[in-house]
Amino acid sequence: xxxxxxxxxxxxxxxxxxxxxxxxxxxxxxxxxxxxxxxxxxxxxxxxxxxxxxxxxxxxxxxxxxxxxxxxxxxxxxxxxxxxxxxxxxxxxxxxxxxxxxxxxxxxxxxxxxxxxxxxxxxxxxxxxxxxxxxxxxxxxxxxxxxxxxxxxxxxxxxxxxxxxxxxxxxxxxxxxxxxxxxxxxxxxxxxxxxxxxxxxxxxxxxxxxxxxxxxxxxxxxxxxxxxxxxxxxxxxxxxxxxxxxxxxxxxxxxxxxxxxxxxxxxxxxxxxxxxxxxxxxxxxxxxxxxxxxxxxxxxxxxxxxxxxxxxxxxxxxxxxxxxxxxxxxxxxxxxxxxxxxxxxxxxxxxxxxxxxxxxxxxxxxxxxxxxxxxxxxxxxxxxxxxxxxxxxxxxxxxxxxxxxxxxxxxxxxxxxxxxxxxxxxxxxxxxxxxxxxxxxxxxxxxxxxxxxxxxxxxxxxxxxxxxxxxxxxxxxxxxxxxxxxxxxxxxxxxxxxxxxxxxxxxxxxxxxx
Amino acid sequence: xxxxxxxxxxxxxxxxxxxxxxxxxxxxxxxxxxxxxxxxxxxxxxxxxxxxxxxxxxxxxxxxxxxxxxxxxxxxxxxxxxxxxxxxxxxxxxxxxxxxxxxxxxxxxxxxxxxxxxxxxxxxxxxxxxxxxxxxxxxxxxxxxxxxxxxxxxxxxxxxxxxxxxxxxxxxxxxxxxxxxxxxxxxxxxxxxxxxxxxxxxxxxxxxxxxxxxxxxxxxxxxxxxxxxxxxxxxxxxxxxxxxxxxxx
Numbered sequence: 001x002x003x004x005x006x007x008x009x010x011x012x013x014x015x016x017x018x019x020x021x022x023x024x025x026x027x028x029x030x031x032x033x034x035x036x037x038x039x040x041x042x043x044x045x046x047x048x049x050x051x052x053x054x055x056x057x058x059x060x061x062x063x064x065x066x067x068x069x070x071x072x073x074x075x076x077x078x079x080x081x082x083x084x085x086x087x088x089x090x091x092x093x094x095x096x097x098x099x100x101x102x103x104x105x106x107x108x109x110x111x112x113x114x115x116x117x118x119x120x121x122x123x124x125x126x127x128x129x130x131x132x133x134x135x136x137x138x139x140x141x142x143x144x145x146x147x148x149x150x151x152x153x154x155x156x157x158x159x160x161x162x163x164x165x166x167x168x169x170x171x172x173x174x175x176x177x178x179x180x181x182x183x184x185x186x187x188x189x190x191x192x193x194x195x196x197x198x199x200x201x202x203x204x205x206x207x208x209x210x211x212x213x214x215x216x217x218x219x220x221x222x223x224x225x226x227x228x229x230x231x232x233x234x235x236x237x238x239x240x241x242x243x244x245x246x247x248x249x250x251x252x253x254x255x256x257x258x259x260x261x262x263x264x265x266x267x268x269x270x271x272x273x274x275x276x277x278x279x280x281x282x283x284x285x286x287x288x289x290x291x292x293x294x295x296x297x298x299x300x301x302x303x304x305x306x307x308x309x310x311x312x313x314x315x316x317x318x319x320x321x322x323x324x325x326x327x328x329x330x331x332x333x334x335x336x337x338x339x340x341x342x343x344x345x346x347x348x349x350x351x352x353x354x355x356x357x358x359x360x361x362x363x364x365x366x367x368x369x370x371x372x373x374x375x376x377x378x379x380x381x382x383x384x385x386x387x388x389x390x391x392x393x394x395x396x397x398x399x400x401x402x403x404x405x406x407x408x409x410x411x412x413x414x415x416x417x418x419x420x421x422x423x424x425x426x427x428x429x430x431x432x433x434x435x436x437x438x439x440x441x442x443x444x445x446x447x448x449x450x451x452x453x454x455x456x457x458x459x460x461x462x463x464x465x466x467x468x469x470x471x472x473x474x475x476x477x478x479x480x481x482x483x484x485x486x487x488x489x490x491x492x493x494x495x496x497x498x499x500x501x502x503x504x505x506x507x508x509x510x511x512x513x514x
Numbered sequence: 515x516x517x518x519x520x521x522x523x524x525x526x527x528x529x530x531x532x533x534x535x536x537x538x539x540x541x542x543x544x545x546x547x548x549x550x551x552x553x554x555x556x557x558x559x560x561x562x563x564x565x566x567x568x569x570x571x572x573x574x575x576x577x578x579x580x581x582x583x584x585x586x587x588x589x590x591x592x593x594x595x596x597x598x599x600x601x602x603x604x605x606x607x608x609x610x611x612x613x614x615x616x617x618x619x620x621x622x623x624x625x626x627x628x629x630x631x632x633x634x635x636x637x638x639x640x641x642x643x644x645x646x647x648x649x650x651x652x653x654x655x656x657x658x659x660x661x662x663x664x665x666x667x668x669x670x671x672x673x674x675x676x677x678x679x680x681x682x683x684x685x686x687x688x689x690x691x692x693x694x695x696x697x698x699x700x701x702x703x704x705x706x707x708x709x710x711x712x713x714x715x716x717x718x719x720x721x722x723x724x725x726x727x728x729x730x731x732x733x734x735x736x737x738x739x740x741x742x743x744x745x746x747x748x749x750x751x752x753x754x755x756x757x758x759x760x761x762x763x
Contacts, residue, residue, distance in 0.1 A: 124565065156595055
């Protein structure tokens with residue numbers, strides 16, 4: 001069936017023209033509030049989708065005007081709009097999940113929509129084409145108008161009538177307008193969403209002095225942290241804290257990779273502060289992860305014993321509440337604001353010229369420095385990796401994982417110095433290994449944490465202990481299986497092909513001037 | 515996709531009024547609904563102001579899915595489409611008898627609509643023939659309007675007997691009282707007796723109503739033009755009761 005078409009003609013002009021050729025029934029005008037929703041990073045907007053609510057109906061559409069039949073999904077909602085895809089009615093949930101994942105929906109733009117239907121009738125009094133005009137106003141019914149549309153919707157089985165109406169309206173106004181109300185809103189009032197990247201890519205050139213690059217990298221990370229602070233404090237979803245910590249980690253990583261670029265005293269102080277911030281967020285993030293994994297844990301225990309885990313999750317929830325209260329108090333405090341401001345100033349001071357002597361690599365061109373450091377990293381990684389064999393203690397694998405992470409951060413941070421494809425290729429070849437290392441580490445850490453949790457708990461029910469024991473056992477089993485795959489993957493990684501890939505990468509991009 | 519058939523051996527008992535209003539109510543309840551008018555008299559098509567496709571003849575209905583689909587018309591109401599009847603439908607019984615797998619042809623065609631509609635309402639012609647047997651073997655629920663008089667009792671019993679004899683699922687039948695008059699002693703006694711005898715009656719009773727009779731003049735579902743009044747309320751309730759049925763979940 002044909003698609004709804006849109007024009008931006010005034011409704012009176014439309015009505016007059018249509019009446020000349022058709023029987024038109026004009027319906028009553030109605031004004032209702034219209035609320036748009038999206039996640040913090042505007043995932044729906046950047047995927048060309050709209051989620052909005054009129055009274056008790058939620059509509060999920062591709063942009064192009066909100067019409068009778070064109071929505072991808074419609075559902076009735078009572079009370080507040082749910083924040084997460086899994087709390088929505090199924091027809092919406094299944095469409096929203098791939099876009100949102102763990103992110104929460106929040107209300108974004110609000111406007112008032114006045115609609116007036118005109119139905120084109122045939123000689124039987126049957127509606128053969130549905131027309132409606134819509135006027136959008138900012139905020140309320142008295143707000144500024146930012147979009148006027150006239151839409152014609154086909155009725156199944158009456159394609160000819162629709163074609164005729166379209167011809168007629170095209171003659172009045174040949175260009176079909178884009179009736180996306182959100183876009184029109186931003187065009188009129190500004191504030192269009194900016195793409196959000198948890199890991200910002202810096203545009204670098206090889207000759208830049210390392211001090212400037214380090215400062216830019218640290219500032220970029222601090223900016224991502226700042227963007228996420230409010231979301232953490234409001235506790236909208238778990239991803240704000242996750243992204244905050246990713247930015248924090250990348251700041252620490254780049255500082256470590258570029259040792260000797262800032263004066264040692266500044267380097268140390270910045271590192272310490274970042275580490276402290278990291279520590280303050282550990283408890284809440286760990287608990288978030290346990291709670292997100294709740295179903296997975298329960299599935300590890302035979303169904304008859306799954307209930308025995310309840311007290312543990314209750315404890316986790318209670319603990320999460322108190323740790324979160326502490327963290328959000330801190331993030332909302334003046335102390336924190338001052339700390340961050342001071343950190344920024346120190347970065348600026350450390351990067352200022354005239355600080356050399358103490359910092360041997362402050363003025364080294366970044367291209368040269370990075371190539372050197374990368375080679376060293378890869379060497380170290382391969383050495384650690386070769387030491388991994390079947391009976392390596394978990395710590396060695398943990399160390400290997402950290403080496404991999406550092407290498408990957410470097411590739412991501414300094415990607416602009418090299419050829420895009422070579423970087424993507426390299427990161428791709430490491431991905432499998434890194435995922436396995438990550439999973440291995442998680443299992444190791446969680447077994448330990450569960451053991452400590454139970455042994456520290458006073459008045460613990462033995463049934464809980466048994467259930468936790470089963471979970472630990474299952475995790476240990478999974479870990480052993482993972483170790484085998486890990487060794488295999490590392491051997492595959494530690495190959496001439498990888499070395500060749502790496503050298504291609506280093507050689508790509510503009511070489512630094514001697 | 516669930517199929518509700520509105521069926522009666524006798525005409526004039528409120529079969530079409532039920533199909534029209536139940537289809538409308540199901541669409542209002544959020545289900546994408548198709549009303550298929552199988553009765554060559556085309557009453558339900560008339561109520562929705564829909565004219566039949568000139569191209570869809572009897573054979574095409576059962577053999578060409580694209581042609582069947584091309585015959586579907588959007589109604590004036592959200593989420594509700596209509597496949598109108600036409601005079602060629604009178605050939606259905608004869609045609610089906612000549613085709614192989616003559617009792618499952620309807621189910622096969624309806625399957626082709628499963629991705630577009632959640633509910634299909636079949637308005638059946640008032641007779642027993644090969645088409646009806648197709649309906650009996652396809653529908654998830656078969657609603658049977660019964661005017662609560664002695665003769666209707668006999669007709670209902672005959673229908674149940676036919677089902678049992680022919681191996682159709684008698685459990686799919688849901689009788690409901692139609693055109694019932696609350697102040698008529700015979701009606702009241704019959705309703706009580708039939709409820710006791712047959713467990714398969716729906717609770718909702720459709721009253722005799724001038725509103726319902728006026729559907730032919732207004733050419734809209736009664737739920738549209740007389741929403742607050744007893745007839746309309748009864749049909750809405752009937753639809754709700756049906757959608758709660760296990761067989762329709």
